[in-house]
Amino acid sequence: MSTIEERTDPIDVAAVKADFPLLAREIKGRPIVYLDSAATSQKPRSVIEAMTGYYETINANVHRGVYEIAEASTNALEDARAATARFIGASSPNEIVFTKNATEGLNLVARSWGGANLRSGDAVLLTQLEHHANIVPWFQIAAEKGVEIRWIPLTADGKLDLTDLDRLLDGVKMVGLSAMSNVTGTLTPVRRITDAAHAAGALVSLDACQFVPHLPTDVAKLGADFASFSGHKMCGPTGIGVLWGREALLDAMPPFLGGGGMILDVSLDGWIPADLPAKFEAGTPPIAEAVGLHAAIDYLSGIGMDAVRRHEVTLTGYALRTLRERFGDQITIHGPSEPAERGGVMSLAMEGIHPHDLAQVLDEHAVCIRPGHHCAKPLMKVLGVGATARASFYVYNDETDVDALAEALDAAAGFFSF
Amino acid sequence: MSTIEERTDPIDVAAVKADFPLLAREIKGRPIVYLDSAATSQKPRSVIEAMTGYYETINANVHRGVYEIAEASTNALEDARAATARFIGASSPNEIVFTKNATEGLNLVARSWGGANLRSGDAVLLTQLEHHANIVPWFQIAAEKGVEIRWIPLTADGKLDLTDLDRLLDGVKMVGLSAMSNVTGTLTPVRRITDAAHAAGALVSLDACQFVPHLPTDVAKLGADFASFSGHKMCGPTGIGVLWGREALLDAMPPFLGGGGMILDVSLDGWIPADLPAKFEAGTPPIAEAVGLHAAIDYLSGIGMDAVRRHEVTLTGYALRTLRERFGDQITIHGPSEPAERGGVMSLAMEGIHPHDLAQVLDEHAVCIRPGHHCAKPLMKVLGVGATARASFYVYNDETDVDALAEALDAAAGFFSF
């Protein structure tokens, strides 16, 4: 049973924290301070138990079984699909394709839609803050088809520079757009871009990896045509992602992977693909993972995505203030300065300390942050760095975590100043 | 702790059964008789607990983290890779690519190897007992490239008819071969075909989905070039599969999905792929699932794959005898008649009862079998049926399960004879 149904704003973070078994751990004798949710989130007990329960009581392959647990397993998968559709405002469960991760969803769009619709001379427009997952698949199909890749540049504070948007959109058939940067936390003006793209005759494939876990999502309002995200960043398990697409678009697209479950008929002479969503789900789907994702959606819905967002805005504001006050010029925090314009992800640079070294010292203090290029090398180049030290927050973090981060940064500054 | 380390042949099935929580369930007031392991296996407690333990203690994203649990998580993933390599006799962990299921592995070979190596006028040779997962991807690439698909026919008792093998291999660049049929249980002469294929200048992509879970596997001895299988059929979780390939082949192949983790560098102008195995693992891998697969491999290794195989041969022999004696002409059992030539999978036809109806009645008796085409429609055509009723065994089944099957078949015959 969830203990969070009755919670009202603000979130009772202590109670939330208690729902996550890993957060009770100690690292090197100190309570863990987990600030790497942009890489993957921790999992509440209800999610772990849902999967255990699945394996212990109804584990069976789906779709073709008549016996009781096979039917229960099929229903569990389809209930998860329906819950996912509701969670993001999709107009039908048929619009929800379960993938292995967000990356597969983004590739599916590039290969299936791009393969069928892109022609030599067409252009695809990306932003310079995209994750490699929304870049490399477009490079791949572009090389095959002779398609031009263009880039929306960034402003000095890490926002999209839309000055030239209309010119950039000329001849563009698809826009690859991250709804929120996993490096700077920048929230992009999705609706403005989807409107402009549609006006220019282009579609938009949204990388919603960092968005869906943290903000209330309504794909209709965002105006996108496709959106991809991962279960593991939203309190769900590894091994599952979601591709949402407008039904008419998905319907018209050729299948991607071939195999069991995605066919209507196969003979020695050829084959006929199945209808949505089966068409895009070749092979045994991530069934237990879908059950886990469903539990994660229930968990987040129990808190309320509005409350999650408000909590993160408040905490991000507190973190920005704390770090600026305490470290002044010694620290650079990349990205927009206003909490309302960003998510709870911040890339830090400490004067004279490489991010990798910073993370190493922080680990001694049980503070888990991530150094590196965060799979966004083009953005690194814009920021003029090889790597950043990224701290990211979620619903289970609170001010004590920010304080612990500040303490550990202080220790690192001391360690490297001798 | 596993309770099975000390077991010697024959397997103590009661003890094994006790390791699988789901098998303690009752269905409609009777103990469950699970005979659908060819679709997916049940999971021992140790596998479920390994994943729960992962989520509760070291859940973190892999590869780029310096902090303690990120390092532990990375090690857990790579330990699973090394264990998988040892389990199938791969010559290096670099030869192990984690996929979402066997289907993705088979598609990866068709798209990446086939995309780079097949030319118009080449031929691909498949067998008529292939699963759709080793057919449709070849249809897809063949349509793109103008490649001919040829078929190894079957004998009356469901074995491969190799009479014309050398002629069929002429001009063939790739052979798609199932090591064991998921419908008839037929074990194919893999080594004979890999030798002939190599002599003819062709490679072999093995569908080892039904083989690896049930027989000791040594990819070197089998002589294949690629082999794909799924975690969920070998006591492991859903959401993970394995593609093994010879290192030199994988090295020379272009990447498949693009995204994070599979690159060495990305800029606005292009990208450089990473080395093996990262090259083929775009995005967050199925980490908890790899931990579960590792536990499954440990579990099976604890029993011993030789013992698993011997147990299934004995049980299959008992089942063949029991059903033939009890039902005589009323029953048809497709596939080879000798247990040594087959795995523990049997497709049944009961006189006058459609498989779908048979499975429905069996469900009333808590006997779980699967009716349908089993994703092998070309094979159905050869067998001259639209569907079969398939019962399949694993290490946790014993003679009482076979007896329960016979009882339920008897009841079905009674029900439909009035």
Next chain:
Amino acid sequence: MPGLEDLYREIILDHYRNPRNRGELEAPPATRVEGFNPLCGDEIVVYLDVDDDGTIADIRIGGQGCSISQSSASMMSAAVKGKTVREVQALTRAFKGMMSIHESSLDGEADADSEAAEEAAADEVRLGDLEALRGVVKFPVRIKCATLSWNTLAQGLAEAAEAG
């Protein structure tokens, strides 16, 4: 808990053993349509001969499958033969309404189906023998077996209308 007798009613087994209107019609002039149940391999072939005045003059059923899909096809053929296309459409709505499950549906079909049920009620269609298939609803996996022939018929009528 639903029992087997809810599913396998006497009249269903009778249609399964003695299928009505089994066979083929020469197509063209008749319309031939195939339907697949991709999950279990059931196949239904419907041959339709629709008069100029919109009456189903003749119908034949081919294919193979389980007792539910085959008996449903047989009962359907008996029920629609000689009826006008409009009457058949009302009957189809009524039948699919009966087959709708009001719990959480697998693929969003339920809502459409329950609307169909209401429209059918308005049509005041009498299902007759087809009522025997009502028990199938208690076995959700089998619903697609029962509706396969009706979906195939609907497709055939659409094709016949286009061709005509």
Next chain:
Amino acid sequence: MPGLEDLYREIILDHYRNPRNRGELEAPPATRVEGFNPLCGDEIVVYLDVDDDGTIADIRIGGQGCSISQSSASMMSAAVKGKTVREVQALTRAFKGMMSIHESSLDGEADADSEAAEEAAADEVRLGDLEALRGVVKFPVRIKCATLSWNTLAQGLAEAAEAG
């Protein structure tokens, strides 16, 4: 449990703050090679000037990265300058031997590396200052930081040999 002082020895931090042989050489005639650590974004550029008699006449280091990768590159440049290619190969084996982890290795490199260690012992190479990096082995994630420059150097020597 290893502490930070095992990793960040005084001499390492000194090389990080005051990198030796930092800069570029005109290439060609010099050889220029780049190395990436795809996991953390470290980049090393090695510029090599190898004499006709197989001596490393000059070396320069560019790129950016963490203290371990940068200090390792700096220490390497100091250690190899003026040495013959054969001596450098022996030193590389010795260094990579020191960096090998004997627990289960991440990617099968360990076996090769421990062989390297044995060969190096046979070579009786003295690592000198490079010994300061021994503590890195206790932080397996950082090993690739320490070996990046050496792998890049090896690639550079191979390219120089081909070109020459």
